[in-house]
Amino acid sequence: MIMNKVTIYIILFVLITACSSSEKPADEVYKIRDIGQLSTTEYTVGKIIKVDDSNYDLTEFEWEEWTKLPKLPQYGDRRILISCKSKVKAGVDLSKIQDGDIKVIGSTIEIKLPPAEITSFSMDPRSVRTQMEDLSGYTDRFTEEEKTSFLKQGEEAILEDIGEYGILEDANNNAEAFLIDFYKQLGFEKVVVKRSITD
């Protein structure tokens, strides 16, 4: 009988503890695509990513709100500062030029450019540095997953803010200058570059 009990407890233990699942990472995939982008401006942008995870004050704790809390209250604060650098390029997509967008009349050429756009965004992993991580109380350190999420938000913020610094306007001006120079070298006396309205 004792053996039976032991067997049952062992089976229960194994059943309870052995349930773990692991997904297989996605297999390698690649994709080749034809593009025709002319990048004309490159901005190097720095940003300090700041996160303060100490917004819950235990002294203001109320039991009625317990079930509504987004997470368990922890005693302590977590703060982090991450610095990063990104390279943002902007230009025009020449593959969007349609047949009717280029008109040649004698020694004059008229070209209608598609609107300027961000052509590439990259954040060099070597430029990412945790400058400060402050923990107190019973808080956990920031996980790599959390840090990735902060960097993603930082990337979105950079792309959102950079428009205010006139990157697309610069890209348009530089694209125009490049094409005027290019067509003049081809022998055209007059080059008219028309811009599309930026999306």
Added chain:
Amino acid sequence: MNKETKRLLVNLFVLLLIIAAGILVYIFFFNREEEELTIEDTPIQIESIRTIAEISAVSFRDEVVMDTIERYDTDLSNFDPRKWMEWYEHGIKRRLTLIIKGEVKYGFDLTDDNYTIASDETTITLTLPAPKAIDVIVSPSDTEVFEEKGRWPESVRRNMEVRAQHQIEDAATRLNLEEKAKNNAERLFEKLIQTEKILIIEFQDHE
């Protein structure tokens, strides 16, 4: 039903009650969907602005899995009850697995008038520089932390990302995308240069 069996059933019932209570406590107190922490609004600093003229002709996207494992020094072939936790974790002490997607753009750097145009009465000859990898792009939005066990120094993650970047670039090199970039550039410039003359597009050799 004898006394021993009854006792066993009662014990099992109590055990199941304890497990059920534990599950309920977990669901109520701990199984909360945590809100994603949001970063504060801080300004960006423009460190430099450069005028460039880069034509990207081919884009290659790839995905690599970078895995770093640290194992216990335990021989798992002989089960040692004192080290059951190491056995349970298959000898893995720490693990960090990242899935990183990246993009390599091949094209031509025409910055500083790095091309020549020669024309005579019948022919236009455009000489472009040799194609090269213009951009090797890895960004946080294309990085996924697939598994994270234990704490890792920042340098480990950084090295994994840099190695991933190199792997993606090497994969692009193996696919001979330079030829494809040349073909696409020819098509692109044939569209841009509308002329009745014969258009010849040449490419410089690698230095």
